Amino acid sequence: MVSWVRGKCVGKGSFGSVNLAFNKQTGAVFAVKTASEANQVQALDNEIKILSSLSSPFIVKFLGDDVSSENSRACRNLHMEYLPGGTVADLASSTQRFADVNEETVRSFTYYFGSAIDATCGEPLLPRGSPLWMAPEVIKREYQGPESDVWSLGCTIIEMVTGKPAWEDHGVDSLSRIGFSNELPELPNFEEDIDVMERGMSSSFENIEVAARNRIGKLVAGGGVNWETKDGWVEVRSCCGHRGRGEEEELGTSSVYYSDSAWISEEGCIKREVCNSIGSELHVDGSNRSISCGICWCGAVCSGRKGGGGLGCHYGSQKVELSVEGCKRPYVCHGDYSGKQGMRINMQLAGGMKSNPNYVARKFHYISIVTSPPFVCSHHRGLCSRPIFFVPQRPDLD
Numbered sequence: 189m190v191s192w193v194r195g196k197c198v199g200k201g202s203f204g205s206v207n208l209a210f211n212k213q214t215g216a217v218f219a220v221k222t223a224s225e226a227n228q229v230q231a232l233d234n235e236i237k238i239l240s241s242l243s244s245p246f247i248v249k250f251l252g253d254d255v256s257s258e259n260s261r262a263c264r265n266l267h268m269e270y271l272p273g274g275t276v277a278d279l280a281s282s283t284q285r286f287a288d289v290n291e292e293t294v295r296s297f298t299y300y301f302g303s304a305i306d307a308t309c310g311e312p313l314l315p316r317g318s319p320l321w322m323a324p325e326v327i328k329r330e331y332q333g334p335e336s337d338v339w340s341l342g343c344t345i346i347e348m349v350t351g352k353p354a355w356e357d358h359g360v361d362s363l364s365r366i367g368f369s370n371e372l373p374e375l376p377n378f379e380e381d382i383d384v385m386e387r388g389m390s391s392s393f394e395n396i397e398v399a400a401r402n403r404i405g406k407l408v409a410g411g412g413v414n415w416e417t418k419d420g421w422v423e424v425r426s427c428c429g430h431r432g433r434g435e436e437e438e439l440g441t442s443s444v445y446y447s448d449s450a451w452i453s454e455e456g457c458i459k460r461e462v463c464n465s466i467g468s469e470l471h472v473d474g475s476n477r478s479i480s481c482g483i484c485w486c487g488a489v490c491s492g493r494k495g496g497g498g499l500g501c502h503y504g505s506q507k508v509e510l511s512v513e514g515c516k517r518p519y520v521c522h523g524d525y526s527g528k529q530g531m532r533i534n535m536q537l538a539g540g541m542k543s544n545p546n547y548v549a550r551k552f553h554y555i556s557i558v559t560s561p562p563f564v565c566s567h568h569r570g571l572c573s574r575p576i577f578f579v580p581q582r583p584d585l586d
């Protein structure tokens with residue numbers, strides 16, 4: 189039997205939680221899904237049965253299962269391949285709809301889902317699933333067939349495009365809505381997105397890179413960024429201060445946030461874990477056209493443009509500028525999107541920065557966010573009317 193150690197929790201599902209795990213003999217990392225309540229154990233047993241019978245490059249690999257005793261509880265464990273890239277839902281919720289999760293991305297994920305569903309054909313499964321993704325006939329316990337999978341796939345596609353589940357979770361009410369009314373999930377308004385794209389927004393990385401390069405060139409030649417407000421920009425957050433980690437301080441009209449893990453990797457991107465930790469601190473959500481977070485949005489860039497030369501930004505209807513001030517050469521990435529809304533992100537690195545941000549890891553001094561019009565910040569559950577600053581610290585990188 190594999191001897192292993194449980195690591196940090198990486199997610200929770202409707203039954204059980206998922207942790208990182210380390211094989212004590214080999215040091216290999218894997219994911220372990222654990223359940224301890226009786227009904228959850230039954231569901232996990234079923235998942236173990238199904239997963240162990242499948243072999244497909246499109247389905248997470250089954251590595252084994254066992255029972256452990258933890259804190260005087262018996263835990264049922266499913267060992268599986270660890271997938272560090274996050275879920276599609278993470279991708280969708282950390283990006284502007286139809287910008288990073290664009291049609292091409294949606295299409296390719298849909299292809300993978302289809303291939304995965306294909307691999308599960310053969311043995312008829314008991315009617316089951318995650319409730320909000322279940323087809324009406326499955327909820328009514330009438331029937332579960334390939335058509336029901338198509339419904340669930342449709343819900344997943346809506347979620348990919350909008351970043352939100354197709355149905356809001358109101359417990360039993362949602363189930364009766366899905367199963368017993370004729371209501372359909374709201375379909376994303378693709379026309380509007382296409383319209384926005386046609387008005388000068390391009391989702392191609394090439395265009396973004398060219399725009400960013402031009403912008404940087406201008407800034408270098410021009411000796412700095414002009415952050416003075418123009419064109420109806422509204423500064424919703426400003427000011428700065430210092431405090432302990434994880435604390436929030438009200439400084440007059442300002443909020444200051446601290447975190448210990450925001451830093452630029454060698455690739456010039458902000459790492460995904462960082463995005464997550466920061467994302468929980470500041471989750472900016474501009475009336476559904478949002479950028480998840482001043483930093484979080486870079487996570488998507490990382491995954492799309494690994495090593496792609498810096499802090500790219502490509503957000504659909506948002507104008508995004510990212511500037512590193514207080515360094516010899518301010519680094520600005522301009523998303524080149526001029527939609528209805530605008531956003532400006534101003535990042536300052538402590539202690540300056542080399543001209544090429546790609547090879548040096550530095551801590552951020554602060555990040556301020558300026559938008560036009562102001563966007564909604566779910567951290568405060570309301571419109572951001574006050575300035576926000578991050579002061580992420582990572583002393584070991586200094």
Ligand SMILES: Nc1ncnc2c1ncn2[C@@H]1O[C@H](COP(=O)(O)OP(=O)(O)OP(=O)(O)O)[C@@H](O)[C@H]1O
Pocket residue numbers: 198199200201202203204205206219221248268269270271272274275317318
């Ligand atoms: N193999 C894995 N590698 C990395 N993270 C994982 C892995 N499996 C699950 N996770 C993380 O754990 C979360 C919970 O996974 P889990 O399979 O328990 O539930 P789910 O499929 O997301 O939801 P539900 O149980 O409602 O169907 C996922 O959303 C994901 O973030």
